[in-house]
Amino acid sequence: MVRRITGFSKFSKEEKIDWLMKAFFEEKSISKETLKKYWNSDVKLQELHDDFIENTISNFYLPFGVAPNFLINDEEYTIPMVIEESSVVAAASLVGKFWSTRGGFKATVLGTTKVGQVHFMTKMTSKAVEDYFEEKKEDLLKATKAITKNMRKRGGGILAIELRDKTSDLENYYQLHVTFETKDSMGANFINSCLEAIADEFEKEGIQIVMSILSNYVPECVVRAEVSCKVEDLLPGSSTIDPTEYAEKFKNAVAIANVEPHRAVTHNKGIMNGIDAVVLATGNDFRAIESCAHAYAARSGRYKSLTNCEVKDGIFRFWIEIPLAIGTVGGLTALHPMAKFSLELLQNPTAEELMKIIAVAGLAQNFAALRALTTTGIQKGHMKMHLMNILNQLGASLEEKEKLVKYFEHIPVTHSGVQEAYQKLKTV
Ligand code: MEV
Numbered sequence: 287m288v289r290r291i292t293g294f295s296k297f298s299k300e301e302k303i304d305w306l307m308k309a310f311f312e313e314k315s316i317s318k319e320t321l322k323k324y325w326n327s328d329v330k331l332q333e334l335h336d337d338f339i340e341n342t343i344s345n346f347y348l349p350f351g352v353a354p355n356f357l358i359n360d361e362e363y364t365i366p367m368v369i370e371e372s373s374v375v376a377a378a379s380l381v382g383k384f385w386s387t388r389g390g391f392k393a394t395v396l397g398t399t400k401v402g403q404v405h406f407m408t409k410m411t412s413k414a415v416e417d418y419f420e421e422k423k424e425d426l427l428k429a430t431k432a433i434t435k436n437m438r439k440r441g442g443g444i445l446a447i448e449l450r451d452k453t454s455d456l457e458n459y460y461q462l463h464v465t466f467e468t469k470d471s472m473g474a475n476f477i478n479s480c481l482e483a484i485a486d487e488f489e490k491e492g493i494q495i496v497m498s499i500l501s502n503y504v505p506e507c508v509v510r511a512e513v514s515c516k517v518e519d520l521l522p523g524s525s526t527i528d529p530t531e532y533a534e535k536f537k538n539a540v541a542i543a544n545v546e547p548h549r550a551v552t553h554n555k556g557i558m559n560g561i562d563a564v565v566l567a568t569g570n571d572f573r574a575i576e577s578c579a580h581a582y583a584a585r586s587g588r589y590k591s592l593t594n595c596e597v598k599d600g601i602f603r604f605w606i607e608i609p610l611a612i613g614t615v616g617g618l619t620a621l622h623p624m625a626k627f628s629l630e631l632l633q634n635p636t637a638e639e640l641m642k643i644i645a646v647a648g649l650a651q652n653f654a655a656l657r658a659l660t661t662t663g664i665q666k667g668h669m670k671m672h673l674m675n676i677l678n679q680l681g682a683s684l685e686e687k688e689k690l691v692k693y694f695e696h697i698p699v700t701h702s703g704v705q706e707a708y709q710k711l712k713t714v
Contacts, residue, residue, distance in 0.1 A: 353378035357390025366628035367563035372671035377654035393642035399506040402477040404462040419449040429487035442467040472613030511645035512605030543591035560651030569618035569625025669699035
């Protein structure tokens with residue numbers, strides 16, 4: 287069987303699928319039908335999605351959920367979330383409601399500066415490179431004037447161009463380190479276009495431009511979100527747990543993540559459950575957000591928690607500081623109907639407002655995880671939510687699902703336990 291192909295991208299969608307079926311699937315496989323079942327019957331809408339990438343053969347659904355009752359800087363929000371993990375939206379909803387009766391979340395944007403770099407090599411002396419840069423600086427800015435025109439009208443543009451001598455790290459290596467304000471757009475295309483224009487202007491004999499590209503590491507595009515309350519208010523009224531002991535335990539959970547990278551990675555993964563879900567729902571680039579967040583978590587030289595906790599003078603404070611390069615205009619934000627819906631649901635936020643909302647979602651998720659981990663453990667809630675997945679896998683009917691959800695209300699959910707209960711139900 288030949289599984290190599292040239293000219294695949296030129297095939298029609300049907301031809302692509304037919305080739306895949308022939309090369310990788312058995313005759314009479316249901317796979318072709320599965321792929322087609324996920325095509326949207328609205329041809330225009332399907333074409334829109336087909337054109338996002340190359341070689342689209344179908345769509346891949348992820349659930350789109352909402353977490354209501356978030357009070358952020360005294361505004362009420364229902365947060366859209368796209369995620370496959372059973373317990374994430376449920377946890378966010380619980381925590382949103384919990385903090386809405388304790389003053390809500392407070393969030394502040396600490397900076398919005400983005401970064402791009404022209405990386406180049408030269409054997410010229412440092413002094414000669416510096417002199418050349420000084421001589422060229424004005425022209426570099428001039429070379430971007432047409433590209434930055436609209437952005438400047440919106441209050442953004444290039445903030446500074448700096449020459450950085452990196453020869454102590456790598457022989458002959460320098461860079462033009464450029465900082466940007468991109469207002470409500472994430473700005474990737476804008477930044478890259480500016481950098482390429484700068485590079486063209488800067489290039490000359492004896493200078494080898496290696497590459498010009500934005501940096502997804504944006505430690506000065508940072509947002510802070512926090513919650514605080516009296517320690518005695520930290521648990522629901524119905525709880526029998528001692529709040530002071532619980533607050534200390536919670537603080538220790540964060541402290542452990544600060545000294546133990548194995549724990550920090552899982553701790554931050556939980557934060558990213560919330561962050562990525564909103565980033566995806568709003569049509570933003572979750573890979574950029576992920577890579578930056580983890581680099582930021584390691585900025586001290588040790589990979590640490592992105593959240594912090596303090597218990598002082600009877601007050602519990604819990605906060606996150608995270609870089610978030612996102613946009614509310616451009617990219618997929620207006621193009622993807624569901625991203626557009628998400629932004630409308632959030633009352634068409636500015637990029638700064640969306641940074642705050644996303645940081646809150648991350649903080650809420652971490653609060654939910656640490657609360658569960660330091661009290662009941664994570665599996666109880668998680669398996670309750672996962673129950674539906676197991677029942678769907680078993681092919682349970684609506685009526686059977688209802689019965690089994692009721693049955694498992696007061697007993698622990700395990701895969702084998704559900705299987706057994708389902709078989710029993712089937713035989714009565
Ligand atoms: C699971 O997706 C996320 C958690 O593991 C996060 C954590 O341990 O803090 C629950």
